Amino acid sequence: MNTSHAIGLDIGGTHITAAVINKAEMKVLDFSLCKESFDSNLPADQVMNIWKKVISTSIENSRVKDITGIAICMPGPFDYKNGICWIKGQSKYEHFYGLNIRELLLKTLGFPADFPVLFENDAVCFGKGEVFKQQENLSKKVMAVTLGTGLGACFIDKGTSISSGNSVPADGEIYNLSYKDGIAEDYVSVRGLLSHYKSLSDTDLNNGLELYNRAKNGDRQAILVFERMGEELATVVIPWIKNFAADHIIIGGKIANASDLFLSSFNKTIQKSGSKIEASISNDNEVAALLGAVSFLCD
Numbered sequence: 001m002n003t004s005h006a007i008g009l010d011i012g013g014t015h016i017t018a019a020v021i022n023k024a025e026m027k028v029l030d031f032s033l034c035k036e037s038f039d040s041n042l043p044a045d046q047v048m049n050i051w052k053k054v055i056s057t058s059i060e061n062s063r064v065k066d067i068t069g070i071a072i073c074m075p076g077p078f079d080y081k082n083g084i085c086w087i088k089g090q091s092k093y094e095h096f097y098g099l100n101i102r103e104l105l106l107k108t109l110g111f112p113a114d115f116p117v118l119f120e121n122d123a124v125c126f127g128k129g130e131v132f133k134q135q136e137n138l139s140k141k142v143m144a145v146t147l148g149t150g151l152g153a154c155f156i157d158k159g160t161s162i163s164s165g166n167s168v169p170a171d172g173e174i175y176n177l178s179y180k181d182g183i184a185e186d187y188v189s190v191r192g193l194l195s196h197y198k199s200l201s202d203t204d205l206n207n208g209l210e211l212y213n214r215a216k217n218g219d220r221q222a223i224l225v226f227e228r229m230g231e232e233l234a235t236v237v238i239p240w241i242k243n244f245a246a247d248h249i250i251i252g253g254k255i256a257n258a259s260d261l262f263l264s265s266f267n268k269t270i271q272k273s274g275s276k277i278e279a280s281i282s283n284d285n286e287v288a289a290l291l292g293a294v295s296f297l298c299d
Helices: 044-062 101-109 122-133 135-139 190-201 208-216 220-244 254-272 285-298
Strands: 005-011 015-022 034-037 067-074 117-121 141-147 151-157 160-162 248-252 278-281
Touching: 005 044, 005 122, 005 285, 015 044, 015 285, 034 044, 044 101, 067 101, 067 122, 067 285, 101 117, 117 122, 117 285, 122 135, 122 141, 122 151, 122 160, 122 248, 122 285, 141 220, 141 254, 151 220, 190 208, 190 220, 190 254, 208 220, 208 254, 220 248, 220 254, 248 254, 248 285, 254 278
Parallel strands: 005 067, 067 117, 141 248, 248 278
Antiparallel strands: 005 015, 015 034, 141 151, 151 160
């Protein structure tokens, strides 16, 4: 049997993960998972060379020759149909605004201009992938949230992503919902955590990992920052959990690795609202996102 394979890419503000995926079985091929952290604010050509290295290593390690497409999870704002990046003022991809990422990537890889490349929102890919991983979710209404340099979300009804209509926010996005003195992502994201910690301690930290380590070492202000973020995430999602009538909320993204610091306050706030939704933390964000992305090539 001739099985086709695709490259799945999970691209975030500080990392890229690639894997070769067997499309028939929706499985990541052994040894093909490859990841690298990088500064997405580097010039575009340097970023593309990092992507090329990771993709090439993944293909080489998979020993597969018949790659039939590339599926990419990408944060927004982004023109997913045409492959154009509209990220601006988010402390990531500062040199990519207005660029056609499809054309750039194919040129960098030396692939033909008509090679299939599909882009999808990173949170939507994560949510779809979690449904593939947990088959019981195929019969449910699931809200998936990604926490990292940004705040992503998607709404999935019996395996289908819903991004329009009255039951979900515009485009299925929650990062830009009005919240306090700004938008939700100003508070529920790495920059939100670091900003809150700075306001409490007058200390600038470089990244979320530093903050996490401080919290794990007993820094009360760091612990408080994560607990407050749990409350704020719950406050942001509660209206949409109810509107969508979600059965299950799945939390992923880099910050999900700190769930021991925020999940309790998140659940308490949810319970106070009267919601009985089941909440879970993804145990494998990256594989879920990659499977979700490639699933769109199979639709």
